Amino acid sequence: MLCAGALLPTSLIAGELTQYEAKYDILRKGSNHGKAIRTLKKIDENTYRIKYSSDIDWMIFTDVREESSTFTYKEQKIIPSHYYQKSEGTLPDEDYKLDFDFKAQKVMSNKSEYPLNCEWHDNYQDAISYQVQVREGLKKGVTNFSFPLIDKKGKCREYNFEVVGTEMISLPIGNIEAIKVKRLYDTDKRQALAWFAPEMDYMLVRMWKGKKGTEQFEVQMNSFTVTAPTATAEHTKNLQAN
Structure with a gap:
């Protein structure tokens, strides 16, 4: 088994987010039913994009999905500017976009010519940027989180989380000590x-979702690549399962 932490680069530039590619298995009751990839890249000064794509095939159900969030990172605060989601499969296809205008204090959707009818919050997150903000909070020792969030359907919601402890978990990349967070x-x-x-660096290594006590799906990291801000080969490390 590999020691994940030992393979992280030690020369990341202070004040910048770690750029990476993480791959995951999507499981249901222990059986593999799909794959997912999560990436985070710097695209401009203080501007990043996180992307998540997944491909699930379970019995007669299929779902191919991609979503991304473009955001500004300043003083450990995530400020989203654009969210995009596209999906196709058994369920009706979707193509959804959100734009956050912090100057005008409005959120626009491609589904309407008018701003969303939501009370403005300077701490708004979208359906994927909040995960980056949780990581930044964990780095500072935060144990309770609350975010005003615009979800994938354009609804204004409150997302609340709490840290419930730490535990050693077994993943395809090895045994990892992780902080467990509950929504x-x-x-x-x-x-x-x-x-x-x-x-x-507080990467998301596992997710589990259930309904009425029954597992809906589980996501486990199986591969991880960190690229330092210099984007040079010598600062790239790979984590692969044996």
Whole structure:
């Protein structure tokens, strides 16, 4: 088994986010039903883009999905500017975009010519940028999180999380000590858990989602590549399962 933390570069530039590519297995009841890739890249000064794509095939259900968030990173704060989601498969195809205008204090959707009817918050997150903000909070020792968020359907929602502990978990990349984070719902019918690894710069290494106590799916990291801000080959490290 590999030690993940030992393979991280030690010369990342202070004040910048780690750029990476992470690959995941998507499981249901222990069986593999798909793959996912998450990347984070710097595209301009203080501007980054996180992308998540997945391909699931389970019985008669198929789902191919891609979503991304472009955001500004300043003083460990994530400020989203553009969100995009596209999906196709068994369910109706979707193509959805959001634009956050912090100067005008409005959120626009490609589904309407008018701004969304949402009270403005300077701490708005989108359906994927909040995961980056959780990582930044964990680095500072935050144990409770609350975000005003515009979801994938353009609805204004409050996302709440709490740290419930740390545990050693076994993944395809090896044994990892991770911080376990629980999403807090208004009802006990839904459950969602996420694990972040401090030794891997608090990367998201596992997710689990359930409904009424029954597992819906689990996501486990199987490969991880970190690219330093210099983007040179000598600063690139790979994590692969044996």
